[in-house]
Amino acid sequence: MLKKNLQKTMAAIAMVATMITGCSQGTTNVRVDGLNSLGKINIISREEESGTRNVFAQKLGILDETTGKDKIADQCTVADSNEAAYEKAADDKSAIAYVSSGVDLDESKVKSITVTGSDMTRSFYLAYKGEMSDVEEDFIRYIKSEGQKKVSEKYTTVADPATFLSDKAEGKIKIGGSTSVAPLVEELADEYMKLNSNATITVIATDSGNGLSGAMEGTYDIGMSSRELKSYEDELLTKVEIAKDEVHVIVNKDNPIERITIDQLADIYTGKVTEWSQLNATAEEK
Template sequence: MKMKKFMAMTLAAVMTVALATGCGSKKDETDSTNNDTDTKTESGSDWDPTNDISVISREDGSGTRGAFIELFGIEEKDASGEKVDNTTVDANITNSTEVMMSTVAGDEYAIGYVSLGSLNDKVKAVKIDDAEATEENIKSGTYKVSRPFNIATKGEGSEVAQDFINYILSEEGQKVVSDNGYISLDDVKPYESNGATGKIVIAGSSSVTPVMEKLKEAYLALNTEAEIEIQQSDSTTGMTSAIDGICDIGMASRELKEEEAAELTPIVIATDGIAVVVNNDSTVDDLTSEQVKAIFTGEALTWEEALE
């Protein structure tokens, strides 16, 4: 009898522990589920179109901004015939291509624009009027948001500056342009050096700078006696520096203004598209030209309004 009583007591103790453990596990699972739900809610991971649009633009003087506002009709003439930039005053202004991409990448409700050749996976390029921003679509005219990359010189310039320009416009130079995502020139010839040496100072557009750095690297591999200094700023500063003799070659990611062209000789070195970009978490994949204009002029304040 004593043995039976002992076994009964032991069995009861085991069942008690099992029930307690089972109840505890279920509570832990519930707490874990609730915590996961709370975390998802607090993080705001679901993209909400009712949120305000964060408009990101470039600084005054930027060739990319100049081309962008012209191509989308954001720049219009007033009653006196003067051109007026109607970019919303609420836009967040960035001063380079890299800062533009970083800003859009850090804000899930942001929209901006960058050189197609500088585009990377930090942001997402949207279709414009059902056309993707690709080299093929720019060449065919399907994607219409494109502009020339210009360099400009004042007068004849130095022999070594001319030699570098000859390289840029050659088969070898245009291969560098194409290999870096830009649209190269047609009917180019092999490079023939004039044998010049010395220093070249190049200044201007932050959009042109990346491909100019690649051209510099390739050229210096052929002409080891040359030295090239690239000063990144914006298109207007580049043209002013060339006019004032501060640099040998100015860079502009737009057409030259009348007053600039009157004092400088422009040379197109490539064609580049302008990609309209949003955050990678955005559900926006396609916009019309009119929707882009409404966003950047401040007519549409939320994504819901823009997409109506």
């Protein structure tokens, strides 16, 4: 009798868990009022060398890991920075975009929607070739210690903030790459140079691919990347994780949608779903 009661209890728990999971999987189990009036979905994506685009496509399961190419629809509107993607979503009620958590979202213009079925976090890296100079080592030590306080203001830390004492190394550092990582590194550089007036750090925002190739070729002393390094990059460069970020999916404030599943998002970005009304059509079929 005890065994049968236990089996019934476990079955009930499993049923409740299934119901909860089903509800949490997203928006189109119920009809979203106002969605049909939005018409065609205007998908906003980053440029091909963007680390944010690479990570986003990987999370959606539409990235070819061998070639590094993704299946994002050719008819997407391309934005060359997080800020540009944000502005396009703010100006178009039918748009959908993705940005770094470092972007300050004005809720009177855009909103972040919940994505179910995938973890949208990623790492920010600094990468260099060969041996670091004394001033580069000192800067990295700052980032991994006291600099984590600055990281914690918008991102997730990768080390416990600790007291930092600069060795006052002299020199210049040229850093280039990811537009997502650049704002954070600029702030870290400014704070570090207050502690070490002998250092001069220049930060150039381009994209992750450019930053990593620049570090390999010597154009930059340090490259910035918001994606994982490819195998050949990993062989030639040493990477240092400085923060963890989350990719946010955003829509215009007038869009009534609040959550979406990772599969629905993949269908939108590959062009399988082109109208907002198709999400409601899916809901009506369930």
